[in-house]
Amino acid sequence: AQSVTQLDSHVSVSEGTPVLLRCNYSSSYSPSLFWYVQHPNKGLQLLLKYTSAATLVKGINGFEAEFKKSETSFHLTKPSAHMSDAAEYFCVVNIDTGRRALTFGSGTRLQVQP
């Protein structure tokens, strides 16, 4: 079985300050992990993915995430928040079984204050 826990349902930061969105996963197999972002009334956009290569993964728009197997974590970070980063962020896991569907975390809503 696989599961994902996003530790914060809401995160609020000031523009220009660092962003940290936390994600822990549970998987019996080596997982593939993804972060997606959803802006209001839009679909999900892939930010980055981890698929057993480098543990530090760089994504679009200055985001990056570090895979830590010992902590079963895949936290998303950005050095400096921008107003346009305000959105819902989903941590997602998939494992190599017959079922190819993604398992989504419950989401973290990021608010960026001016």
Next chain:
Amino acid sequence: DSGVTQTPKHLITATGQRVTLRCSPRSGDLSVYWYQQSLDQGLQFLIQYYNGEERAKGNILERFSAQQFPDLHSELNLSSLELGDSALYFCASSVAGRYNQPQHFGDGTRLSIL
């Protein structure tokens, strides 16, 4: 733009009715997934098709069905609609449906049941 096209964007109908949601995957993608996003259930996987064949089933109700056509577009059919079926329905596609391949999402169809 993800390259995944969903129509219609909005659908308003009444209980007991039947609707069809359409999805065109990205060019070259063979696998199509359907997801339901609601406030109380979050994002849930419904069903996956690969090159015209059903590959995996998730939390899809018996009132719902889907198919993928030879040109790789897919349709999700929802019948005997209930108020609780009101949600955002997403289609996603990936190249070959492997667990470590990212899925690319359309902008969704918002279904409102009156």
